[in-house]
Amino acid sequence: MKRFGPILCIALLLLAALDLLTGNGFGPVGGVLLWNLRLPRMLTALIAGASLALSGMQMQALFRNPLADPHIMGVSGGAGLGAAIVALALGTSAAWFSGMSMALAAFGGAFLTSLLIVVLSTRLRSTTLLILGVMLGFVFSALSSILQYSAGEESLKLFYSWMAGSFSGTRPVELAIMAAALLTGLVLAVWNRKGLDIILFGENYASFSGAPLRRIRTLSMLSASLMTGIVTAFCGPLGFVGIVAPHLSRRLSGSSAHAKVLPATLATGACLSLAADILANLWPIPLPAGSTLALIGIPFIIWYLCHASEH
Amino acid sequence: MQVNIDHIGYGEHILVRDIAFTVAPGECLLLAGPNGCGKTTLLRSLTEAGIPSKTHGHPRPCKREGPAAKGSGRGRSEAEAVLEGMPASAKCVLIPTGIPKVKGFTLREFVRTGCYKESDWAGRLRKDTEERLEDALEQLGLKTLADRDISTLSDGEFQKACIAVGLTRQAGLLLLDEPTAFLDVENRLMVLRTLRQVAERTGTAVIFSSHDLHDALQVVHRVLTITREGRFRESGPQDRETVLKEAFPACH
Numbered sequence: 001m002k003r004f005g006p007i008l009c010i011a012l013l014l015l016a017a018l019d020l021l022t023g024n025g026f027g028p029v030g031g032v033l034l035w036n037l038r039l040p041r042m043l044t045a046l047i048a049g050a051s052l053a054l055s056g057m058q059m060q061a062l063f064r065n066p067l068a069d070p071h072i073m074g075v076s077g078g079a080g081l082g083a084a085i086v087a088l089a090l091g092t093s094a095a096w097f098s099g100m101s102m103a104l105a106a107f108g109g110a111f112l113t114s115l116l117i118v119v120l121s122t123r124l125r126s127t128t129l130l131i132l133g134v135m136l137g138f139v140f141s142a143l144s145s146i147l148q149y150s151a152g153e154e155s156l157k158l159f160y161s162w163m164a165g166s167f168s169g170t171r172p173v174e175l176a177i178m179a180a181a182l183l184t185g186l187v188l189a190v191w192n193r194k195g196l197d198i199i200l201f202g203e204n205y206a207s208f209s210g211a212p213l214r215r216i217r218t219l220s221m222l223s224a225s226l227m228t229g230i231v232t233a234f235c236g237p238l239g240f241v242g243i244v245a246p247h248l249s250r251r252l253s254g255s256s257a258h259a260k261v262l263p264a265t266l267a268t269g270a271c272l273s274l275a276a277d278i279l280a281n282l283w284p285i286p287l288p289a290g291s292t293l294a295l296i297g298i299p300f301i302i303w304y305l306c307h308a309s310e311h
Numbered sequence: 312m313q314v315n316i317d318h319i320g321y322g323e324h325i326l327v328r329d330i331a332f333t334v335a336p337g338e339c340l341l342l343a344g345p346n347g348c349g350k351t352t353l354l355r356s357l358t359e360a361g362i363p364s365k366t367h368g369h370p371r372p373c374k375r376e377g378p379a380a381k382g383s384g385r386g387r388s389e390a391e392a393v394l395e396g397m398p399a400s401a402k403c404v405l406i407p408t409g410i411p412k413v414k415g416f417t418l419r420e421f422v423r424t425g426c427y428k429e430s431d432w433a434g435r436l437r438k439d440t441e442e443r444l445e446d447a448l449e450q451l452g453l454k455t456l457a458d459r460d461i462s463t464l465s466d467g468e469f470q471k472a473c474i475a476v477g478l479t480r481q482a483g484l485l486l487l488d489e490p491t492a493f494l495d496v497e498n499r500l501m502v503l504r505t506l507r508q509v510a511e512r513t514g515t516a517v518i519f520s521s522h523d524l525h526d527a528l529q530v531v532h533r534v535l536t537i538t539r540e541g542r543f544r545e546s547g548p549q550d551r552e553t554v555l556k557e558a559f560p561a562c563h
Contacts, residue, residue: 194434201424
């Protein structure tokens with residue numbers, strides 16, 4: 001599509017405006033309601049979507065696999081385990097327990113998992129690494145389930161509400177942290193752009209062109225894990241944006257060169273999560289955003305898989 | 312230029328000893344030998360020797376090669392190739408086999424992407440490099456295909472695009488690993504002729520490995536062979552076929 005840039009921008013603005021109009025019942029939009037509840041929610045959805053999409057884009061290039069994304073690679077699973085350890089094993093009764101400490105543990109889990117993947121990525125081939133990431137995710141969720149089994153009612157409730165994924169209830173501090181993470185991740189990705197391009201043609205080719213493979217890998221994993229870790233910590237594990245947005249952007253821009261894919265991915269990621277948030281807030285009782293995201297994302301992935309097998 | 316390599320191999324596992332040959336600008340050489348005799352490894356060690364600065368990113372070792380790769384200096388080829396008489400500005404550029412034709416890159420974008428070392432952080436080329444790119448496209452007859460998506464090119468055309476990367480990167484010594492593998496007869500001949508033309512017109516020295524001995528013999532000036540026992544031989548312009556026969560005794 002030739003004019004995909006302006007179209008994406010208009011879609012983004014429309015969805016953002018629409019998101020501000022939905023949620024918290026259908027009453028008149030009061031100033032307080034708008035500024036204190038809906039605006040932070042909209043901004044959270046926007047930043048979270050863009051961050052996860054950008055993470056997914058980098059992982060897909062790095063592993064040269066169209067299905068790679070932080071959720072699949074076990075990074076979200078690591079975050080889940082971190083949150084589970086704090087919320088379930090230690091319990092809400094602990095003196096220092098708060099939403100922030102759970103977020104911190106989730107971030108720790110995500111970051112440690114990414115670190116493990118980066119370390120392993122210097123020794124293993126990309127496909128092996130991808131399978132290992134999926135396995136890691138299973139191990140983490142199994143461990144989380146064991147913790148859930150023995151947890152008290154109150155901590156379970158808290159954990160479940162985090163697990164379901166949500167954009168609402170973020171405080172200004174948390175929003176600022178997420179924005180800072182997105183900015184850092186974005187700078188790293190832009191700086192690493194030509195590395196992401198050349199690695200698509202295989203590690204052999206890249207290294208013989210003089211590309212520093214290890215630096216390219218480390219930069220993109222750092223960028224992806226920072227953004228995923230922070231977003232997952234505050235919003236819960238959100239899948240599918242990371243897979244779907246980069247594919248949509250490649251299709252829209254008709255290119256795989258990251259100079260074009262990167263900005264498009266930011267916009268499509270934000271659009272997708274805004275759409276999911278609108279869908280979540282259309283009902284009298286808001287749905288968890290993680291679930292509506294899956295409802296939007298999964299049909300797309302099935303469509304992609306059916307389409308890809310034709311070629 | 313004169314090339315000297317004491318031995319190539321991985322750790323204890325030595326593939327070939329005492330490699331010494333000369334290659335002149337504008338010459339086109341065939342590197343032949345049975346599978347697994349060390350052709351790719353030789354090309355790799357030549358490239359490593361030809362990378363001007365070794366501080367940025369070592370080429371990744373290919374772990375599939377040789378069971379002895381494990382535990383022996385991370386599988387790095389231990390050859391120390393010495394290249395003498397190569398101009399300082401020229402580079403060794405290796406085009407590995409089986410580069411994927413990734414959808415979503417035009418031919419021109421592909422060549423620019425391949426110039427990783429030569430471009431700035433945003434992937435832009437300097438003006439003279441950009442001019443070299445256009446020259447290379449012109450010379451290889453790729454001008455009309457320059458804005459086509461590389462996934463729509465034939466394998467032969469794509470191989471030419473890879474050669475364009477080498478020319479744009481100002482290769483003094485252009486190394487190609489199996490450039491004719493996976494090609495049909497027509498494309499094979501086209502690529503081989505292109506290699507000879509590139510060598511003669513641009514003064515680049517070209518060395519390529521191939522199993523299509525018969526076709527390759529028609530375009531190369533001389534041959535380099537590695538025997539199954541790991542002996543290296545360099546032919547002159549006249550005794551090309553005798554030297555080849557030595558490397559493949561079973562065929563004759």
